[in-house]
Amino acid sequence: MEHGMDQVPGLFENLRLELRRGCLTLAVLAQLRSERYGYTLRKALEEAGLDIDEGTLYPLLRRLESQGLLHSEWREENKRRKRFYRLSPAGKQILEQLVDELQRINASLERITSES
Amino acid sequence: MDMLSRYLYAIGNNLPKNSARADIVAEIADDLQSQMEARESALGHPLTDDEEAALIKAYGHPRVVAARYGNVPYLIGPESLPFYWYALRTTLTVIIAIELIGGTIAAIATSSITPYLASMDAAWNSAIYIVGIVTAIFAIIERVPSKKSPLERLGISRWDPRRLPAPPGAAMAPVSRFESLIGFIFGALALLALLDVGNVRYWFFFLFLLEPMAGMNIPAHLSAAWQPAYIAVTISTAMIAALDIAAFVRPSISAIRLWTRVAANVLSIIGIALTLARSPLILPADSPLNVAAMYALIGAIAVLGLGTALSLRKLLRHNPVMNAAARSYP
Numbered sequence: 001m002e003h004g005m006d007q008v009p010g011l012f013e014n015l016r017l018e019l020r021r022g023c024l025t026l027a028v029l030a031q032l033r034s035e036r037y038g039y040t041l042r043k044a045l046e047e048a049g050l051d052i053d054e055g056t057l058y059p060l061l062r063r064l065e066s067q068g069l070l071h072s073e074w075r076e077e078n079k080r081r082k083r084f085y086r087l088s089p090a091g092k093q094i095l096e097q098l099v100d101e102l103q104r105i106n107a108s109l110e111r112i113t114s115e116s
Numbered sequence: 117m118d119m120l121s122r123y124l125y126a127i128g129n130n131l132p133k134n135s136a137r138a139d140i141v142a143e144i145a146d147d148l149q150s151q152m153e154a155r156e157s158a159l160g161h162p163l164t165d166d167e168e169a170a171l172i173k174a175y176g177h178p179r180v181v182a183a184r185y186g187n188v189p190y191l192i193g194p195e196s197l198p199f200y201w202y203a204l205r206t207t208l209t210v211i212i213a214i215e216l217i218g219g220t221i222a223a224i225a226t227s228s229i230t231p232y233l234a235s236m237d238a239a240w241n242s243a244i245y246i247v248g249i250v251t252a253i254f255a256i257i258e259r260v261p262s263k264k265s266p267l268e269r270l271g272i273s274r275w276d277p278r279r280l281p282a283p284p285g286a287a288m289a290p291v292s293r294f295e296s297l298i299g300f301i302f303g304a305l306a307l308l309a310l311l312d313v314g315n316v317r318y319w320f321f322f323l324f325l326l327e328p329m330a331g332m333n334i335p336a337h338l339s340a341a342w343q344p345a346y347i348a349v350t351i352s353t354a355m356i357a358a359l360d361i362a363a364f365v366r367p368s369i370s371a372i373r374l375w376t377r378v379a380a381n382v383l384s385i386i387g388i389a390l391t392l393a394r395s396p397l398i399l400p401a402d403s404p405l406n407v408a409a410m411y412a413l414i415g416a417i418a419v420l421g422l423g424t425a426l427s428l429r430k431l432l433r434h435n436p437v438m439n440a441a442a443r444s445y446p
Contacts, residue, residue, distance in 0.1 A: 037146070039147050039151070055175075055176050055180070055184050058143060058144065059184040074142075080149065
């Protein structure tokens with residue numbers, strides 16, 4: 001069936017979110033090569049052009065930590081206790097593999113989309 | 117208690133029990149406070165109540181925020197879901213069909229309508245039990261700790277492509293299960309009425325015919341001329357009801373069901389025509405109801421004939437031979 005321009009409402013948004021999901025994990029890992037706490041991490045990602053809402057970021061950080069890819073510790077800064085995250089050695093290794101994989105996918109997609 | 121504390125308390129209350137609640141809440145608190153500070157320095161004044169409420173509201177409903185930290189397991193996982201629906205559908209149709217057929221046969225055998233009505237009640241109760249039991253079985257299989265996937269535990273991973281059934285030859289769409297179930301319920305009731313099980317016919321005729329007639333004080337009863345029509349209509353009603361319940365179990369037999377309807381209608385038309393050829397229809401023979409009965413039978417033939425024509429048209433449209441070319445795969 002040809003739909004032309006009348007696409008299903010919200011379809012692009014759903015596909016975009018699906019596409020972004022894996023990339024966000026990679027971006028978070030990459031940003032945490034240097035230590036940050038949640039709020040500054042979110043700001044850094046935003047400045048780099050990748051908005052992520054808190055509802056996604058904090059559970060993601062927690063999951064990555066439970067998988068051993070991040071270390072965290074509570075420290076005081078500006079008279080408030082904050083949780084600082086940084087990449088663990090296992091996280092560094094995974095990040096390198098993921099970056100390689102992304103570059104491979106990108107190169108393939110580049111070829112496929114330029115062909116069509 | 118300020119708004120932020122209440123919000124944090126609500127999130128903490130909804131967090132999974134085994135999670136590091138205090139830790140999660142502390143982190144959310146810090147994030148919200150950082151956001152508030154940033155907003156205050158952008159606005160150049162402390163946040164008003166409305167501004168704080170708007171900021172907290174944008175963070176999300178406490179249950180939604182808390183749920184993101186949970187690891188809620190599926191009741192039935194996406195892998196086993198199609199098999200769950202299949203098991204549910206199959207069990208429901210087979211059990212309901214057995215119960216309704218059993219009820220109808222028992223009603224005829226005992227000459228009482230009660231077993232037929234009881235079977236409908238039993239079918240409804242069974243449906244509720246079946247949904248509960250099948251769901252519980254699948255949910256337990258989903259949760260049993262095992263190295264095997266749920267599909268392996270259900271034995272489904274052993275399927276063999278060589279044993280898949282061939283696609284059906286008929287191109288007609290399957291009958292809706294609802295349609296065939298309703299068809300059977302009314303068909304069986306009509307059959308019970310025709311066989312006069314438990315005085316059903318008396319109630320039917322009393323309500324629809326005899327009572328008004330009694331009011332008019334017209335003495336009347338059917339003559340022996342009705343016998344061919346009665347036999348033909350009873351047999352064809354039984355045929356239609358049987359095929360309706362069969363189609364409820366197996367909706368793909370839509371073409372066979374329709375052919376049976378055509379055959380049953382033709383049988384009824386012949387029976388009614390034989391009755392029409394005899395007279396009188398109503399005794400006493402000079403009863404004014406004779407003319408009414410004749411028109412009623414002619415009307416019945418017309419309705420049956422129209423139904424047959426429509427069924428035949430549908431059957432010819434979906435003729436497998438005519439459609440074979442259209443259905444061939446590229």
